[in-house]
Amino acid sequence: MLKHPIITLLTDFGTKDHYVASMKGVILRINPRCKVVDITHQVEPQDIVGGAFLLANAFSYFPEGTVHLAVVDPEVGRARKSILIVTKNYFFIGPDNGLLEPAAKKDGIERIVVLTDKKYFLPEISATFHGRDIFAPVAGHLSLGIAPPAFGKxxxxxxxLDVGQPEIRGNRLTGRVIHIDHFGNLISNIEKEEFIRFIKDRPFLISAGKKMIQSLKRGYYEGNKNVPIALFGSGGYLEISVREGNAQKMLKVKRGDGVQISTKSQIPNPQ
Amino acid sequence: MLKHPIITLLTDFGTKDHYVASMKGVILRINPRCKVVDITHQVEPQDIVGGAFLLANAFSYFPEGTVHLAVVDPEVGRARKSILIVTKNYFFIGPDNGLLEPAAKKDGIERIVVLTDKKYFLPEISATFHGRDIFAPVAGHLSLGIAPPAFGKxxxxxxxLDVGQPEIRGNRLTGRVIHIDHFGNLISNIEKEEFIRFIKDRPFLISAGKKMIQSLKRGYYEGNKNVPIALFGSGGYLEISVREGNAQKMLKVKRGDGVQISTKSQIPNPQ
Amino acid sequence: MLKHPIITLLTDFGTKDHYVASMKGVILRINPRCKVVDITHQVEPQDIVGGAFLLANAFSYFPEGTVHLAVVDPEVGRARKSILIVTKNYFFIGPDNGLLEPAAKKDGIERIVVLTDKKYFLPEISATFHGRDIFAPVAGHLSLGIAPPAFGKxxxxxxxLDVGQPEIRGNRLTGRVIHIDHFGNLISNIEKEEFIRFIKDRPFLISAGKKMIQSLKRGYYEGNKNVPIALFGSGGYLEISVREGNAQKMLKVKRGDGVQISTKSQIPNPQ
Known part of the structure; x- marks a missing residue:
């Protein structure tokens, strides 16, 4: 039995209904010592890619042994499997639709278990709410120390998920906006290492929406009001931001839109 | 003293102010071992009926002995009583305005106590915030194991609440939309048993807004995009839904609007 | 080591991203016994004054020894200091931009520590997310019982903050709306004691927006629908409210707008 069991929750259920509370109740009935921590319940309805991004960015800050339960599940009740993924440091529970995979892969997948043993489910399984009827009770039992193989084969x-990676063509690196945060910051799928490898100290232009940005900043504070800046955010991704403003509103960019980095080798390097 | 005390909170306070946190602080000052779990704080302002629905749908998933504290309280400071209801498995605390009754009745009411002993209130009682000044401290003390009769007569x-029940007239069963969830699902007050008893294997038509639905689905996944379906949701009520869509927006239905089931005995049963 | 350590969180991060969860994970890695309680994460982006108001109104309800961690931090990554304020009963952690001061002053400041010892930070410090990289780990360590002087000089x-105080000119007391709550109640910076001292039993008129109010009510329930009333709210401030309505929408007032009290000594006192 874990000394201080923690279960995190990430869903697209919102917080105005009784859905999330029902899941917490089910968990606490099974393991009343458990801490249940919300990652978020405001994933856009049915947005598996968005949920996967948030989970992959949050999971590693939690203590080893944390159970991460995530539900964005448009196919609930259908053939898709219910799974538990055991990774190097964590457990991930949810539908087998790609939601868990980016986080699990990042930590190192050690075992995947298909949840089939009904002994660990609620006695009655609805066709519409596996979060409450399957995933929450399995997470509760797992947090009690029951070994992963007990839950199924x-x-x-x-x-x-087919999320796509940034592409390089000639002197152009093209990525996409993969998340827009509460502040309107546009977070791309271009990681710092990839950017540096591509740029190799050459001058560059970053474009998003109809705006061009010529340099990287270190922090939001280096921007001027109403001028978009580029920087590497706290998750390590290239991010477009407007100081004390909202880049999404200013650039009228939506998720999936392109972010391009162009180098012009002929331009003398200003450094 | 309960080994793992839990207090749930359901209010119409929203989450942008300090109101909910003040209540949690008051509880934790009295019983720092207590787990405080949010059901929701997004009940529409003053919507007692909506709050009662959510409480009645969430409470039973929590461990026995859980204290459910609910505040939707347009008459705060006035003559309405403050009560504690002891049921078969739980405790309910809040204003005596019908908010607690549907949940408490479902579990089996054993005792109703009017909260009058000021020893268990905050020293100063405002006329506007009994959640903080009366209900939270009573819940805290109750979670310490103080016996219900100590709190008052x-x-x-x-x-x-006068919520109304579905009505049958001839070959028509008429219910109402009692909750619209985060996904736009229209949840009616027609329970599965009642539906089955009424239909008796006859063919039927379900109508809501201006849409007609001819069959029941098992899960959301059985629907086609942009076509409303009917199914029994995870709470056991007849629900109108649109797969990966929003039934509320598509049908332009609001809470309280009718949902009708018509049977036509003369239509040959397709089964 | 505190027996039941509590850390509260107040930020402008919203709840749709992974930011708040990352902070909770960091805290729980350091002190898995800690209770983390949200005050709110819906402070308007970069609104230090709004955050300071909520913190000052919530902090004192929590148990002695609670660590209050607050982040509204437009200058993150820049020169502004990171601080810990030790007060008579609590600890406050956050950016040194005025956010913590009103709450800390109310409780009685005993020591201010500049957070410089990197031993208590995350190994890598981003320029954009000190909440996760500096404040959360310091709060976690503090909740373990590490003495404040260990964290820095x-x-x-x-x-x-230069928040402004109500002003008296002749027979007029002018305050401002400092917070508008979830219900649309307009909360002014005029405290009950100041009001009473100014009025001295004389008749008065309260004006906000284009509405005039002639008397004080005890609770919301004393109002008539669609008529704004004035009362002292649960925080002790003069508040304009509409029973079962929304004063902000009715009066079209925004934060910072004036609230005036006029006395006319010549008017016979109706009492």
Missing amino acids: KAGDCER | KAGDCER | KAGDCER
Whole structure:
């Protein structure tokens, strides 16, 4: 039995209904010592890619042994499997639709278990709310120290999202906006290492929406009001931001839109 | 003293102010071992009926002995009583305005106590915030194991909401939309048992807004995009839903609007 | 080591991203026994004054020894200091930009420490997210019982907000709306004692927006629908409210707008 069991929750359920509370109740009935921590419940309805991004960015800050329960589940009640992924340091529970995979892969997948043993489910399984009827009770039992193989058979693999990676063509690196945060910051899928490898100290232009940005800033404070800046955010991704403003509103960019980095080798490097 | 005391909170206070946190602070000052779990704080302002629905749908998933504290209280400071209801498995605390009654009745009411002993209140009682000044400290003390009769005199009854039940006239069963959830699902007050008893294997038509639905689905996944479906949701009520869409927006239905089931005995049963 | 350590969080981060959860994870890695309680994460982006008001109104309800961690931090990554303020009963952690000062002053400041010892930070400090990288780990360590002087050097003073106080000119007391709550109640910076001292039993008129109010009510319930009333709210401030309505929408007032009390000594006192 874990000394200080923690279960995190990430869903697209919102917080105005009784859905999340029902899940917490189910968990606490099984393990009243458990701490239940919300990651977020404001994933856009059915947005598996958005949920996967948030989970992959949050999970690693929690203590080893934390159970991460995530539900964005448009196919609930259908054939898609319910899974538990055991990784190097954590457990991930949810539908097998790609939601868990980016986080699990980042930590190192050690075992995938298909949740089939009904002993660990609620006695009655609805066709519409596996978060409450399957995932929450499994998470509760897991947090009590029940070994992963008890929950079902080992699976060889799990579903993966086709999220796309940044592409390089000639002197252009093209990524996409993968998340827009509460402040309107546009977070791209371009990681710092990839950017540095591509730029190799050459001058560059970053473009998003109809705006061009010529340099990288260190922090939001270096921007001027009403002028978009680029920087590497706290998750390590290239981010477009407007100091004390909202980049999404100013640039009228939505998730999935392109972010391009162009180098012009012929331009003398100003450094 | 309960080994793992839990207090749940349900209010119409929203989460942008300090109101909910003040209540949690008051509880934790009295019982720092207590787990405080939010059901929701997004009940529409003063919507007692909406709050009662959510409480009645969430309470039973929590461990026995949980204290459910609910505040939707347009008459705060006035003559309405403050009550504690002891039920078979739980405790309910809040204003005596019908908010607690549907949940308490479902679990089986054993005793109603009018909260009058000021020893268990904050020293100063405002006329505007009994959640903080009366209900939270009473819940805290109750979670310490203080016996219900200590808080005040026994009452014979409590207020009840006039929520209305589905009605049958001839071959028509008429219910109402009692909750619209985060996904736009329209949840009616027609329970599965009642529906089955009424239909008796006859063919039927369900109508809501200006849409007609001819069959029941098992889960959301059985629907086609942009076509409303009917199914029994996770709470056991007849629900109108649109797969990966929003039934409220599509059908332009609001809470209180009718949901009708018509049977036509003369239509040959397609089964 | 505190027996039941509590850390509260107040930020402008919203709840749709992974930011708040990352902070909670960091805290729980350091002190898994800690209770983390949200005050709110819906402070308007970069609104230090609004955050300071909520913190000053919530902090004192929590148990002695509670660590209050607050982040509204437009200058993150820049020169502004990171501080810990030790007060008579609490600890406050956050940026030195005035956010913590009103609450800390109310409780009685005993020591201000500039957070400089990197041993208590995350190994890598981003320029954009000190909430996760500096404040959360310091709060976690503090909740373990590490003494405040360990975190850095003592400072003589901290930043203060210029929030303005109500002003008296002749027979007029002018305050301002400092907070508008979830219900649309307009909360002014006029405290009950100041009001009573100014009025001295004389008749008065309260004006806000284009509405005039002639008397004080005790609670919301004393109002008539669609008529604004004035009362002292649960925080002790003069508040304009509309029973079962929304004063902000009716009066079209925004934060910072004036609230005036006029006395006319010549008018016979109706009492």
